[in-house]
Amino acid sequence: MAQAQRARDERRTAPPQEKGPVVAGLLLAAGGGRRLGGRPKALLRHRxxxxxxxxxxxxxxxxxxxxxxxxxxxxxxxxxxxxxSGCVLVDNPGWQEGMGSSLRIGLESLSGTAADAALVSLVDQPGIGPQAVARVRAAYRSRESLVAAAYGGERGHPVLFGALRWKDIAASAVGDRGARAYLREHASSLTLVECGDVAEAYDIDTAEDLSHLE
Known part of the structure; x- marks a missing residue:
């Protein structure tokens, strides 16, 4: 009984455990697969x-x-x-405008949540697996973090945007450029995380690319 009481007292007096950052996943999956004969990319079969x-x-x-x-x-x-199930699904009625519109709507859906950062990935890059995601996520340092996976030193996906950057990134995301302009303008603040040894950054854009699907 005395030991049990001591354990309860220790739990009450112990300092609170620090919680890690909340890094939300933001998946852009709105593409219509124009060069795939109009087959929505989200519904292509893989594994x-x-x-x-x-x-x-x-x-x-x-x-x-x-x-x-x-x-x-x-x-x-x-x-x-x-x-x-368990995902927050967000519709982009202007998906034909390009990736920029999906990025804006996705970041807006995260605004006001507890997320400290958004890790953005694209549905048509199945060669990028959990190891690359984990590496980029691990590079989070603050709500101003700006991180991207690199492949042979070249910037790619996924990318991580600290929450304090969302407003400016959304403002620059137009057409099919996504966040490219913002990343180029803030290259000095960008942390690149090499992932070429654990992932392949190909896109599923054409009928020939379908051979990458399993």
Missing amino acids: GRPLVEYAVSVLREGGCGPVHVVLGAASDRVRKEAEL
């Missing part, structure tokens, strides 16, 4: 399931949470055919 499901699992296994998914092309079908 027996829709590509969007696989991409969500990569973010979660890499340590991201919560996960927000921006949908666009065939969003109703994606909701029906993909298992995305």
